[in-house]
Amino acid sequence: xxxxxxxxxxxxxxxxxxxxxxxxxxxxxxxxxxxxxxxxxxxxxxxxxxxxxxxxxxxxxxxxxxxxxxxxxxxxxxxxxxxxxxxxxxxxxxxxxxxxxxxxxxxxxxxxxxxxxxxxxxxxxxxxxxxxxxxxxxxxxxxxxxxxxxxxxxxxxxxxxxxxxxxxxxxxxxxxxxxxxxxxxxxxxxxxxxxxxxxxxxxxxxxxxxxxxxxxxxxxxxxxxxxxxxxxxxxxxxxxxxxxxxxxxxxxxxxxxxxxxxxxxxxxxxxxxxxxxxxxxxxxxxxxxxxxxxxxxxxxxxxxxxxxxxxxxxxxxxx
Amino acid sequence: xxxxxxxxxxxxxxxxxxxxxxxxxxxxxxxxxxxxxxxxxxxxxxxxxxxxxxxxxxxxxxxxxxxxxxxxxxxxxxxxxxxxxxxxxxxxxxxxxxxxxxxxxxxxxxxxxxxxxxxxxxxxxxxx
Numbered sequence: 073x074x075x076x077x078x079x080x081x082x083x084x085x086x087x088x089x090x091x092x093x094x095x096x097x098x099x100x101x102x103x104x105x106x107x108x109x110x111x112x113x114x115x116x117x118x119x120x121x122x123x124x125x126x127x128x129x130x131x132x133x134x135x136x137x138x139x140x141x142x143x144x145x146x147x148x149x150x151x152x153x154x155x156x157x158x159x160x161x162x163x164x165x166x167x168x169x170x171x172x173x174x175x176x177x178x179x180x181x182x183x184x185x186x187x188x189x190x191x192x193x194x195x196x197x198x199x200x201x202x203x204x205x206x207x208x209x210x211x212x213x214x215x216x217x218x219x220x221x222x223x224x225x226x227x228x229x230x231x232x233x234x235x236x237x238x239x240x241x242x243x244x245x246x247x248x249x250x251x252x253x254x255x256x257x258x259x260x261x262x263x264x265x266x267x268x269x270x271x272x273x274x275x276x277x278x279x280x281x282x283x284x285x286x287x288x289x290x291x292x293x294x295x296x297x298x299x300x301x302x303x304x305x306x307x308x309x310x311x312x313x314x315x316x317x318x319x320x321x322x323x324x325x326x327x328x329x330x331x332x333x334x335x336x337x338x339x340x341x342x343x344x345x346x347x348x349x350x351x352x353x354x355x356x357x358x359x360x361x362x363x364x365x366x367x368x369x370x371x372x373x374x375x376x377x378x379x380x381x382x383x384x385x386x387x388x389x390x391x
Numbered sequence: 392x393x394x395x396x397x398x399x400x401x402x403x404x405x406x407x408x409x410x411x412x413x414x415x416x417x418x419x420x421x422x423x424x425x426x427x428x429x430x431x432x433x434x435x436x437x438x439x440x441x442x443x444x445x446x447x448x449x450x451x452x453x454x455x456x457x458x459x460x461x462x463x464x465x466x467x468x469x470x471x472x473x474x475x476x477x478x479x480x481x482x483x484x485x486x487x488x489x490x491x492x493x494x495x496x497x498x499x500x501x502x503x504x505x506x507x508x509x510x511x512x513x514x515x516x517x518x519x
Contacts, residue, residue, distance in 0.1 A: 285451040288454075371481075
């Protein structure tokens, strides 16, 4: 299975600024000074292997959308944030335009940053495509219909040409669907959110975003450790620092890299992927957060080693 | 969890030992809040000597936040001191230095608390 990240930013999309790009260019040029980068291959090797990711790349700015690729012949997604727009273009650009496609979409919740990509998801406007949207909220269908049409969008819901179905799921119950065993778990977030544990062919991916954890609630901690248990990959909301999450941003519905490490260590998960990045953090700050999180894992590790990564728009993780 | 309180003038020094993790944090929180919430009249500062704490998890750090709030409501300050290298790194990574005052040693914390506390700490007990 390949896990593809199409949108990794929390709360609202962000875009690079001219000033930010200039800072990266200046830093790269200073680091390249005195180097004999005479060919494009020399330059590419320098950029790929010697520059820090904060200089050579970017985490991107699209909101939540993650694809689980390699699950049968259908497309499987988590959330329809603004990253769904580029995913839709990718589908059409890789042969999807000429065939009928089925998309299975598992919704964490219905806040705007998680549904805003759907009006710009081009496969929804192509006859023959089928889109099944799964979720645990009563308002699942209403939330999608409300953003389609006046006064929010120029195309009404009935302008969609694909078949769109909504499927209500029960949290806490494993079900077989879309070629996967899927278990939703209720999470602490304004209006509730739901994480998903996906299991297929002995591999487990947990998608757990927009989830605050009160670790002094012993029962809640126990439930999430069981939900994450032995996962090959846990995609985890790490929007805030721990200091923020337990002080000024307590009860705002998000978690921290620290809590991600602790829960995954207790669950003996193999890989923690930091996700739903705070929109005010720039690339250098996110790289620093990743470095610190890896260090925390290293100094608090006992008998279980865990890989740590930070999601960026375009990241692919092969399980 | 036993915090071995010791009074120095207007300051109480508490000294937890071992790991403050998901197994022990509830006891740490309970003991800490009890000391902060019922401190004797005249107590103006509480210093946590973390010199023998080898690890503190997020749930332990949250207990510090609760204790700092409780202390503030009573007009008392709360500081931590003498962090072991691993605990110091945890404070740095979590940004908890922005939440509670951190001192390199107990005498440094007492110096910041009050001259009387530092003097009481530095004065050897009378010979018997």
